[in-house]
Amino acid sequence: MVRAMEKYIRTGVKATPFCPGCGHGILMNSILRALDELNMDMKKMLFVSGIGCAAWIPSPHFNGDTLHTLHGRALAFATGAKLYNPDLCVMVISGDGDLSSIGGNHLIHAARRNLDLKVVCANNMIYGMTGGQVASTTPKGFKSSTTGEGNPHRPFDLCKLVAAAGATYVARYSVTQPLALIQALKKAIRHVGFSFIEVLSPCPTQFGRRNLMDRPEEMIQDLLRRCISEEEAEGLAEKELSEKIITGEFEP
Amino acid sequence: MISRWIKSPFPKGVYYFSGNEAAAEGAIAAGCRFYAGYPITPSSEIMERMAVRLKEVGGIFIQMEDEIASISAIIGASWAGAKAMTATSGPGFSLMQESIGYAAFTETPCVIIDVQRAGPCTGQATRVGSGDIMQAKWGSHGDYQVIALSPWSVQEMYDLTLRGFNLSERYRVPTLVMSDEAIGHLRENLSIHSKVEIWDRKKKRGRPPFGTEEEGGVPPMPAFGEGERLLVTGSTHDAFGFRKTDDPEVHSRLVDRINQKILRNRTEITETEDYYLEDSERAMIAYGFTARTSLYVVHQLRKEGRKIGMLRLKTLWPFPEEAVTTLGKRVKKVIVPEMNLGQVAGEVKKFCACEVISLHQTNGEVIGPETIMEMLKKI
Ligand SMILES: Cc1ncc(C[n+]2csc(CCOP(=O)(O)OP(=O)(O)O)c2C)c(N)n1
Ligand SMILES: [Mg+2]
Numbered sequence: 001m002v003r004a005m006e007k008y009i010r011t012g013v014k015a016t017p018f019c020p021g022c023g024h025g026i027l028m029n030s031i032l033r034a035l036d037e038l039n040m041d042m043k044k045m046l047f048v049s050g051i052g053c054a055a056w057i058p059s060p061h062f063n064g065d066t067l068h069t070l071h072g073r074a075l076a077f078a079t080g081a082k083l084y085n086p087d088l089c090v091m092v093i094s095g096d097g098d099l100s101s102i103g104g105n106h107l108i109h110a111a112r113r114n115l116d117l118k119v120v121c122a123n124n125m126i127y128g129m130t131g132g133q134v135a136s137t138t139p140k141g142f143k144s145s146t147t148g149e150g151n152p153h154r155p156f157d158l159c160k161l162v163a164a165a166g167a168t169y170v171a172r173y174s175v176t177q178p179l180a181l182i183q184a185l186k187k188a189i190r191h192v193g194f195s196f197i198e199v200l201s202p203c204p205t206q207f208g209r210r211n212l213m214d215r216p217e218e219m220i221q222d223l224l225r226r227c228i229s230e231e232e233a234e235g236l237a238e239k240e241l242s243e244k245i246i247t248g249e250f251e252p
Numbered sequence: 253m254i255s256r257w258i259k260s261p262f263p264k265g266v267y268y269f270s271g272n273e274a275a276a277e278g279a280i281a282a283g284c285r286f287y288a289g290y291p292i293t294p295s296s297e298i299m300e301r302m303a304v305r306l307k308e309v310g311g312i313f314i315q316m317e318d319e320i321a322s323i324s325a326i327i328g329a330s331w332a333g334a335k336a337m338t339a340t341s342g343p344g345f346s347l348m349q350e351s352i353g354y355a356a357f358t359e360t361p362c363v364i365i366d367v368q369r370a371g372p373c374t375g376q377a378t379r380v381g382s383g384d385i386m387q388a389k390w391g392s393h394g395d396y397q398v399i400a401l402s403p404w405s406v407q408e409m410y411d412l413t414l415r416g417f418n419l420s421e422r423y424r425v426p427t428l429v430m431s432d433e434a435i436g437h438l439r440e441n442l443s444i445h446s447k448v449e450i451w452d453r454k455k456k457r458g459r460p461p462f463g464t465e466e467e468g469g470v471p472p473m474p475a476f477g478e479g480e481r482l483l484v485t486g487s488t489h490d491a492f493g494f495r496k497t498d499d500p501e502v503h504s505r506l507v508d509r510i511n512q513k514i515l516r517n518r519t520e521i522t523e524t525e526d527y528y529l530e531d532s533e534r535a536m537i538a539y540g541f542t543a544r545t546s547l548y549v550v551h552q553l554r555k556e557g558r559k560i561g562m563l564r565l566k567t568l569w570p571f572p573e574e575a576v577t578t579l580g581k582r583v584k585k586v587i588v589p590e591m592n593l594g595q596v597a598g599e600v601k602k603f604c605a606c607e608v609i610s611l612h613q614t615n616g617e618v619i620g621p622e623t624i625m626e627m628l629k630k631i
Contacts, residue, residue: 004346010481012494043479059492060483065476068495069324070354078319078335080328081476083312083413084286085614088332088477109317 005032010040010063017056021208021216023175023201026059027122030178030199031093034185046081046088050074050103052129054095054201056121060251074103075110078117089189090116096123096137096198100156111165114194120185121158121196124203131161132206143210159250160194169195170251175202176223177247184249200227255418257447258283261309264446271409271435272339274442274525275365276301278413279337281448285311285365286334288325290318290344293377294433295367298339319344323351326362330355331484333475335417339365341433343374345384345391352426353392354486357512359424359462359473361453363416366428368437370591370616379616380433382540389569390430395507397514399521400428400569402539403433406440412566418451419521423472423513423530429567432591434541434618462506463491468516469509514570523563528554534560534585536578537600539565542589542619568596580604587611587628588618589619 009158018024035045045064065088069077074094082090082107082200099107099121101166110117126144127133130145134144134151141150165171169191188195199232199248202208202219213219227247236244266324269277276298279287287306289299299315306313312329316322319340326336340348345366349384355362366388370381388400389561399419401412413429456472461482464471471491472481483493488503496502514521527550529535543564550562563574563579576599580586586604588597589611597610611627613619 010483042481044477046332046476059485060441065480066480066484067328067476068487070350070486072534073320073324073351076316076324077328079314079316080286080288080325080330080334081332082328083314083325084329084334084336085332085477086487105317106321109321141256181408 005029005036008032008035008063010060013061015062018053019205021204021219022053023124023203024054024057024122026175026178027120027199027201028061030175030181031057031120031185034182034189037182038186038189040089040189042212044087045091046079046090048074048081048090048092050094050098052092052095052098055098057093057122058245072091072098074098074105075103075117075119079110079115079136082115082117089118091118091120093120093122094122095128095177096125096158097127097135100158101136101160108165111162111167111194111196113166114166116192117194118188119194119196121198122201122209123158123198124201125155126203126207128203128206131209134203145210159196163251166194167196168193168251171249172200172247173249174197174200174223174245175229176220176227255449255451258450259395260444260446262418262444264444267442267444268439269406269442270437270439271403271406271431272297272367272437273301274406274409275339275413275429275431276305277444278410279363280305280309281410281415282414282417283450284337284417285309286329286336286355287338288316288322288329288336289338290316290322290340291345292341294369294436295339295341295365297436298365298367316469320351321346321362324346326471327351327355327360328576330360330362331476333484335361335421337363337365339367339581341367341369342371342384345387346386349387349391352398353394353396355394356392356398357486358484359471359510360426361420361424361473362426363420364428365413366430368430368432370614376571376616378433380541380591380618381614382432382542382595383614384598385592385595386566388430394513394622397511398426398428398569399514399568400430401422402430402541402565402568403435404540404564405435405480406438408444408566409435410442410444414448418449421451421453422470423517423521424453424473425514430540432540451614460491462489462493468513470513483541518570518575519569520574521567524567524572524575525566526561528561529563529579531559533559534587535560535579535583536562536581536587537565537596538562538589538618539568539596545619545621545624546589548621549628552621560612565596571599576600576603580606581617585609587631589624589627591619
């Protein structure tokens with residue numbers, strides 16, 4: 001963590017627990033930069049997370065109020081806190097497994113209510129913390145500790161899912177696009193309503209090593225190659241498109 | 253820490269209320285200003301009344317997508333400073349267990365009303381049962397304590413829900429009101445007094461919210477947004493909330509404290525009522541609706557000159573060990589009638605030196621006086 005962001009880090013917290021090459025640290029930095037650029041008052045920030053590596057991004061690191069909850073339930077806890085104290089700026093930061101699998105029902109209902117929650121989904125396409133099992137976001141054909149032959153199922157398109165459910169700000173960026181990501185985070189924070197940012201975050205330890213990308217830079221290169229904008233996607237043939245990840249803003 | 257008296261938010265008077273309506277009123281009187289719930293028979297009237305009443309008193313009501321979301325939302329609201337509640341019945345109570353453990357481990361005040369119905373599973377949705385008593389104690393994983401109260405009348409649906417909030421705030425513990433279909437849907441008189449005694453969680457700036465040097469003590473609890481930069485986690489944590497997931501010392505100290513703060517204060521928390529116990533040779537131990545039938549039977553047998561009495565448990569957890577132990581020394585036989593296969597009878601056996609007989613019925617109906625008479629004749 002660079003010095004400039006130190007004032008947002010809880011006293012007593014030292015190194016982060018993330019593995020080498022994990023994207024969650026870049027995401028952490030991006031969130032703090034967005035808060036800093038907007039001059040947000042950390043005393044009015046509440047960060048809610050579920051269970052997983054991503055859920056450790058705010059807890060214990062951020063020096064606002066942090067609520068580290070149960071696996072999948074972050075949005076339900078956040079709903080209670082935000083409804084009772086609307087002055088709080090409530091940001092939910094959690095993993096793809098947490099928010100979209102075990103917590104999938106809460107996700108679509110929170111989006112439907114369009115309550116003012118800022119949701120950041122750190123998507124590493126895998127259950128990182130528990131050892132790399134297949135997730136609802138693992139692309140078809142990719143290997144995990146429970147799909148040795150390759151995932152037979154299709155993944156969720158999380159942005160389409162929450163947009164269809166009623167989210168009013170929806171964006172997807174990769175940690176390899178930090179500047180765009182910070183802009184999106186700032187928009188989500190300023191937006192009044194349910195905002196959802198899916199952030200692609202590499203997990204070389206659990207995802208990469210089973211899919212021929214065990215070195216951190218290989219995963220970064222892969223994301224750089226695959227992440228394209230909607231405009232760039234337009235001219236592409238279906239086959240080419242199938243391995244790309246469309247990034248950008250989808251709602252409003 | 254002290255209580256305060258406030259004017260009752262509902263006008264003083266005598267009302268003809270259902271148990272479920274009375275519970276909602278007890279919650280409002282206690283200062284409950286947040287409710288999250290999900291429909292389930294036979295508890296839904298609590299939610300429906302809370303939706304109306306919270307609007308009137310300026311609180312927040314939300315119908316969530318399921319019971320897991322409901323209990324999780326009230327825990328979130330509680331940390332934002334609310335006195336918060338949800339109500340449910342068996343299947344919903346099962347879904348809530350993981351979050352009840354979270355509330356116990358993070359010392360979050362909140363109230364859960366379980367209007368029990370005939371289980372297991374979906375069972376008989378409109379019929380009565382007391383099958384959730386052990387689940388109330390052991391439903392979530394790990395060693396923890398809750399407080400569980402057992403109302404036997406419409407009046408107590410009000411009184412014990414109110415008391416449930418007060419205990420929950422004092423001890424920072426999830427408190428369960430273990431009602432049942434018969435009490436929830438019963439209509440009878442409810443007296444509301446002009447003043448209500450209220451307890452609030454204590455606050456102290458800068459103090460650790462998850463630790464205290466006091467044996468059996470309860471740490472202060474600030475709310476989100478007060479500038480305390482709270483660190484709340486359901487993982488093992490030190491006094492300031494820092495995760496300590498491989499420190500045996502921190503873990504055992506925390507588990508010990510959240511248990512001891514309830515067990516050490518057991519005599520403060522538990523309430524029982526004695527009926528004719530001075531000269532009884534036999535005694536019934538009963539709770540909830542069954543205590544009404546049992547008392548009726550006791551009255552009848554007393555008229556015939558039989559030396560029988562009753563101990564009514566108003567608190568189920570922590571278990572009123574002292575009262576039950578004393579009774580077990582005083583009488584020759586203890587009879588425990590209940591609408592399950594002997595959940596409380598098993599507990600009574602742990603503390604009674606005398607013979608303990610479990611009278612149980614699990615047919616979705618309240619135990620009638622004839623049934624108890626019949627059963628008593630056999631022994
Ligand atoms: C009810 C419950 N089921 C399972 C688990 C085990 N568990 C802990 S973290 C996790 C997966 C987290 O994956 P994700 O949300 O994608 O976060 P990541 O670790 O990948 O950042 C699981 C399944 C749990 N803690 N609770
Ligand atoms: Mg993940």
